[in-house]
Amino acid sequence: MATPTPEAHVTQRQDGPIWLRPEQSRAGRPAERSRAEITAAAVELADREGLDAVSMRRVATALGTGAASLYRYVATRDELLDLMTDSVAAEYDLPAPGGDWQADLLAVARQARQIMRRHPWLPALVIGRPVLGPHGADLLEHVLAVLADHPAEPARKVEAFALLGGLAALFAQNEAAAAATDVAHRTAYLRHLAADGGHPRIAALFAGGGGGGGVGGAPRDLFEDALVRALAGVLG
Numbered sequence: 001m002a003t004p005t006p007e008a009h010v011t012q013r014q015d016g017p018i019w020l021r022p023e024q025s026r027a028g029r030p031a032e033r034s035r036a037e038i039t040a041a042a043v044e045l046a047d048r049e050g051l052d053a054v055s056m057r058r059v060a061t062a063l064g065t066g067a068a069s070l071y072r073y074v075a076t077r078d079e080l081l082d083l084m085t086d087s088v089a090a091e092y093d094l095p096a097p098g099g100d101w102q103a104d105l106l107a108v109a110r111q112a113r114q115i116m117r118r119h120p121w122l123p124a125l126v127i128g129r130p131v132l133g134p135h136g137a138d139l140l141e142h143v144l145a146v147l148a149d150h151p152a153e154p155a156r157k158v159e160a161f162a163l164l165g166g167l168a169a170l171f172a173q174n175e176a177a178a179a180a181t182d183v184a185h186r187t188a189y190l191r192h193l194a195a196d197g198g199h200p201r202i203a204a205l206f207a208g209g210g211g212g213g214g215v216g217g218a219p220r221d222l223f224e225d226a227l228v229r230a231l232a233g234v235l236g
Contacts, residue, residue, distance in 0.1 A: 018079045019086075019133050033063065035073050039083040043119070046084065051121035054080070078129070085125045086133030091115050094142040102228065104146040108139070109164050109227050116172035123169035123176075130162070152235040160234045167230060171223045 023035055041062045046054050056077060060067040074080050092111050097104050116122045125131075132140065143161045150157065194203040 089135035112168035126169040
């Protein structure tokens with residue numbers, strides 16, 4: 001009979017979110033690493049080289065150990081991604097609510113955007129692999145405290161929490177994509193379309209001196225405007 005790989009052995013022991021399991025099984029050698037150390041190494045690698053660079057082997061190399069040893073702490077790469085997402089949620093500053101729910105949520109949203117700028121790999125995980133760990137739970141608790149006196153139903157408040165993070169991730173992804181493309185060439189082509197007589201609504205964007213988020217005029221930051229409108233739609 002074939003000997004199970006470390007990955008297979010640990011995967012069979014999964015019984016819920018990683019945060020509900022002990023750091024390491026009581027059996028075996030004493031722990032040499034912690035999940036926090038492993039997660040920090042993975043975050044540093046992703047910040048430097050992108051999410052595709054994060055593998056158990058690469059993280060183990062950064063820690064000076066073998067990949068098989070990491071499976072004593074983290075069962076799968078997906079679990080490692082979950083740990084990474086939750087770990088950067090510790091970067092939020094969560095003061096006591098100030099009494100203005102909209103202002104307080106905008107303050108959270110600004111932090112979300114800055115955190116995603118510091119960790120360009122994060123938006124893809126927020127959108128494609130949402131997770132709620134200990135630090136994420138602290139953030140949710142804060143948002144619910146901000147909305148404690150709001151008359152919206154509890155489910156709507158949770159939707160507002162998800163919307164805040166999702167919209168911040170979408171804007172962060174858009175910013176990264178824009179930085180990687182030639183915005184000047186794109187704007188020049190739009191100006192050409194505006195002048196050709198066949199696209200009157202595009203022409204109106206330029207004639208409006210900044211309509212369409214700064215397509216034809218001074219650049220505008222639409223993030224907070226969009227978030228306020230979206231929150232109003234969810235919360236009523």
